[in-house]
Amino acid sequence: MAVHYEHIKTCKQSGARLGKLHTPHGTIDTPVFMPVGTQATVKSMSPEEVKDLGAQIILSNTYHLFLRPGHELVKRAGGLHSFMNWDRAILTDSGGFQVFSLSEMRKITEEGVHFRSHLNGDKLFISPEIAMEIQNALGADIMMAFDECPPFPAEYDYIKASTERTTRWAERCLKSHARTQDQALFGIVQGGMHADLRKMSAQDLVSMDFPGYAIGGLSVGEPKDIMYRVLEDTVPFLPFEKPRYLMGVGSPDALLEGAIRGIDMFDCVLPTRIARNGTVMTSQGRLVVRNAKFTDDFGPLDPNCDCYTCQHYSRAYIRHLMKADEMFGVRLTTYHNLYFLVQLMNRVRQAISEDRLLDFRDEFFEQYGLNKEGSRGF
Amino acid sequence: MAVHYEHIKTCKQSGARLGKLHTPHGTIDTPVFMPVGTQATVKSMSPEEVKDLGAQIILSNTYHLFLRPGHELVKRAGGLHSFMNWDRAILTDSGGFQVFSLSEMRKITEEGVHFRSHLNGDKLFISPEIAMEIQNALGADIMMAFDECPPFPAEYDYIKASTERTTRWAERCLKSHARTQDQALFGIVQGGMHADLRKMSAQDLVSMDFPGYAIGGLSVGEPKDIMYRVLEDTVPFLPFEKPRYLMGVGSPDALLEGAIRGIDMFDCVLPTRIARNGTVMTSQGRLVVRNAKFTDDFGPLDPNCDCYTCQHYSRAYIRHLMKADEMFGVRLTTYHNLYFLVQLMNRVRQAISEDRLLDFRDEFFEQYGLNKEGSRGF
Secondary structure (H helix, E strand, C coil): CCCEEEEEEECCCCCCEEEEEEECCEEEEECEEECECCCCCCCCCCHHHHHHCCCCEEEECHHHHHHCCCHHHHHHCCCHHHHHCCCCEEEECCCHHHHHHCCEEEEECCCCEEEECCCCCCEEEECHHHHHHHHHHHCCCEEECCCCCCCCCCCHHHHHHHHHHHHHHHHHHHHHCCCCCCCEEEEEECCCCCHHHHHHHHHHHHCCCCCCEEECCCCCCCCHHHHHHHHHHHHHHCCCCCCEEECCCCCHHHHHHHHHCCCCEEECCHHHHHHHCCEEEEECEEEECCCHHHCCCCCCCCCCCCCHHHHHCCHHHHHHHHHCCCHHHHHHHHHHHHHHHHHHHHHHHHHHHCCCHHHHHHHHHHHCCCCCCCCCCC | CCCEEEEEEECCCCCCEEEEEEECCEEEEECEEECECCCCCCCCCCHHHHHHCCCCEEEECHHHHHHCCCHHHHHHCCCHHHHHCCCCEEEECCCHHHHHHCCEEEEECCCCEEEECCCCCCEEEECHHHHHHHHHHHCCCEEECCCCCCCCCCCHHHHHHHHHHHHHHHHHHHHHCCCCCCCEEEEEECCCCCHHHHHHHHHHHHCCCCCCEEECCCCCCCCHHHHHHHHHHHHHHCCCCCCEEECCCCCHHHHHHHHHCCCCEEECCHHHHHHHCCEEEECCEEEECCCHHHCCCCCCCCCCCCCHHHHHCCHHHHHHHHHCCCHHHHHHHHHHHHHHHHHHHHHHHHHHHCCCHHHHHHHHHHHCCCCCCCCCCC
């Protein structure tokens, strides 16, 4: 089996899982946060830096690589690992989310989705079979079934029909997946914010026996307490012995709440995206380093951080670089934010091993200026 | 003395000099190419990378740092070395060239230059005394006297008057330089393309006994053979025991021709600037990696290069990154170009030590597709 999950222990206090995800490119300690390298690069970072800051696996985007440079080119380069010089694990998403959020003039049929490229307007088509062909060419350790991610809010009937179609598409993905020996295909549970549809989706997909399950269609604009409730409505229907991946979620509070609800894997552009605007996560909460109040601040971004950025550079210097549009500023904030989330997950795993993840969450929320329900400060 | 030049040997074939430049932040083998870090960062690079590729000294721009973040801020940060985390040598230019090339609404008086910031239109003023105040605050190992860089072409009489004023400004710089114990102030020879004015400028400045001399006002649009002739008209009037710095020159052919004419130091934005457009210097001459013909080229930028970029990344991958506006592409091309010039200077020094720099130049020009006079290929 290309990928399998090894359960180490369950936190007696919270129910969170400590585990290992074995892949052809290394074993990953879970729960894990996966940095996003949309276009075969984690924006502004070198592969060595992404390793150095502790990332065990990265995500890359099928939709973007299909458009540019094209999956056939990546295949000729020897696959994504070789193309981008990354020898740890990679997960590619299905392309579904981006087709529905980025492209133009979408038309969904049973066969697949017709759309226009957001880059040049080209007419394109992705079906479950094509999504598998693309991801087989990219060659990531973990690939995702092609799904529809319905908007929030949407009518119950639409979400039900969409979820059933996603299930039919998942079956077609399983059938057309050509590299089962070295690539694991995960199913994606949909169902909007409806407990009955989530249950239906999970049960249908579990009956197909995927090696892992993602929860999609969350973090699409709904309040966080609804997201947490949907997790509680979904996770119990997922098999204990398979990894569980919450897609597109990466705020510190949601990582904690997700782990507490039994999630093993997370990804999000949040740390890299806000870094490019000069916003960093620190032990005092979010900090906008471009702000004038940091002009003369010669301290590090976070006095409690020992990352490369915080060891060598001041808020004043980083602010100067950001104001002057210097790339090195983005490198420094990106490195720090990714390190922050990787360190947070290290602490989450430690807390699980000590059966105190609820206590850790409360301490973290207190220290970082968050209330238990919300996302204040992040 | 803050900085002094140690002559090692003269190439018997070419007259080029092999030497060492001793500074408070390390000893530099000359002839040397200095990468440019305009805004207290070599664009896209970390200090560790700039060291790793072999740079011994970098240049930073007084005009830019005066405008943003301001020299007083850099001083409060402990100086430029501390501010930007660079512990090797730094040279700051005088600000003169940028005042005349970048700013708006310039008005030159005997006292100094009134101008408007190219960033926000602020009315500003730099005099020789203010240029020293700024550079003393920045704290570079080598600083430059405030000069006027006249346009090319310009009337003889204008250049003569300007050159005489630059000499008077140089005297005022010497008088107001407040950190002679740890910062060396170099004079800048001007005089346009006129041999008599260059001689006059050199002799006047040499009589003031600067610890080093720059040749300014070249590479401003004149043909290269004229630049080389001006070097031949100027260098003989500079003292043998002081370092000689040709400002703003960094094409491979001009580095060779400059060294042959007795130059010890060079700087230029060329390698970093063309890198941002996806143009690299290789053993086959310039290569525009964005070109469609490299779409499927899985070889390195330069098969004869052993830099980080060429060891790990293909032309196809770098082209993809440049087309997708990914910063990491610029990092890879910038690293390669700076490495290329640093390696070239290593070979120049080796050729001097073997008394064969003219032979090396001919071999290099042949291999790299250049003719002796010109800049074809670069």
